Amino acid sequence: MAMPHTLKNKSVLAGFFLLVVTAIGTWGYYLLGYLEHGSPLWSLGDCFYMTVITLTTVGFGEILDLANVAGARLFTIFILLSGLGLAAYFVSTLTAFLVEGELTNVFWRKKMAQQIRKLSGHIIVCGVGRIGCSIMEELQRTNTSFVVIDPDEQRIRRLQVQLGDFPAVLGDATHAGDLEEAMVATAMGVISTLGDDKDNLCVVVTCRQLNPTLRIISSCKDAEFAGKLELIGAEVVMPNAIGGLRIASQMLRPQVVRYLDLMLRDKKCPVRIADVTLSEGSNLLGEPLSAINFDDFGPLLVMAIIRKDNPSPLYNPQRSVGLLEGDTLVVQTDIDSLERFRRLHA
Template sequence: MDASGRRLRAAILLLLATLLVGVAGYQLLEGWSALDALYMTVITLATVGYGETHPLSSAGRVFTIALIMTGVGVLTYGVTAATAFVVEGTLTNLIGRRKMEAEIRKLCDHIILCGIGETGRHIAEELSKTHVPFVVIDNDSDRIKSLEKIGRLLSIAGDATQDDILLRARILQAKGLIAALPQDRDNVFVVLTARALNPNLRIVSKAIGPESQPKLAKAGADATVSTPVIGAMRMASELIRPTVVSFLDTMLRADGGSVRIEEVTLPPRSTLVGRKLREAAIYEQTGLLVMAIGKGQVYEFNPSPEFQLQEGDGLIVCCSPEQLARLRALAVAA
């Protein structure tokens, strides 16, 4: 809860405490019933001037003076706190937070991104550009807010190593998780927790130290990515094969930066299963050329038109999100 929210809560508590003191005071000093004492307290604090419920004793009048002075201060503080709560956007943020939580509860087959530091920020941009549904988890609300320049993202402020936070992110319904926290030990904890909650989840983790990769694999990560190694390979490629690097960069920036190399796996009942590649008419229906076909760790690069498609084949193509959607629709057609 932010400062304005805490001030508003304090004001409400002070008001309730003043009401209780007023009721108790009139009951003890004047012997009134609870209803009469409450009525007198309310009209005194509200300064509406309806007059005394019953004639007051001297002690009762002194108590009323003190109650009025205290009540005016409490009400003034409450109005100030309530105004700040609305003006500073806390109320709007609260409504937006509840709306976001409702959207998160509807997620299915999504990605959970844990950590939005330097690495996580670029991952969020990539997922957003390619229209992949995802939810961000980070314990720094300011970092989450800084992602607004990317667009409106679903997010949860909390510790990704905690079961309840991952469950709020619907880990049981997710298809994948990315552990991109700045420390390897934190990523190990995230992987362990996520794997225990969802054994079928595909988990990819960032790894900084080379000694962390086998530990992450034992913890349950399906794949690890060493950011120092990837950076070093990119630097070498810029010198050795600059045209290829330039092509890939252009591809990433083309059409709003949404063109990617993607894969679509053929399900058992797909109408493409059993057909030759030329009979599948993939190019005619989607505008895509199949660059390679993979199954497990075996790949057929530049497959011929006579290649026969089988269940479980992964079609690897270079496409936009719209073309990918058309290919997926074609592949799952039964």
């Protein structure tokens, strides 16, 4: 990630030029003495000391006999004028770096990096605009681990105060280095909600190169880009189209929309609709649906079963329906029961 022109960078740059002036002063005095006498008149240590007390204006007096060396005092004036400003600038930027929060930012970035390195099976959210914020809120409510990538540090800090602490990468999600910093290699999925479809396309392509098996979901404004995103393996969501369908549904089926909103948007409502896929090691394989002890999982309701080889859902399945590897159960339950069900049976 390309670093911005921060106080830290300015302090380092000022310090570098201050060292350059010190080196010029040291060797300048040495060469002036050599040219005057045809042999070294002063040692490098004395020349360095003279340069330092000149730059710092300590005022201990000249330890070198400059009066008898042509041009030595003019050279001292040059060193004094060029170095004094650099020294003052270096001290001021270093003080600002320590006092105005830049040092805190360094520690903050290290803290974020440490949190991210511990993650696996998480979701990477690219962009924290309006859509990204809503996604983060839902991921937090469902206790799902996630990492945010966004270039705006103030926006990330503000959201961390609003939503609670979460790991974040301060950078550009279209850059492979920032995705790698977010541990894309071990992530479960990526959600790209950048404002430009071209940027979302770049994120999807980069993620697919870094992790070919990654599940990727991207927002999209232009239908022209939707096909390109799907072509490289991304699931596409078009907020404008969904917004239109939502408005129509609100008019035609107001109570259904209200019911779904309670589960999907109301922070106080613990019930969610979720999907649970039965893996190869599930203890429910070959068993009927009735093998699930529904009383152990609170208000668990199996609304549909989606077979791996048949995208058409089996709605309101009978308790006698057998369960197969790869079956996805669409369930309605509370978050705690959902997590326990996944641990025991997924």
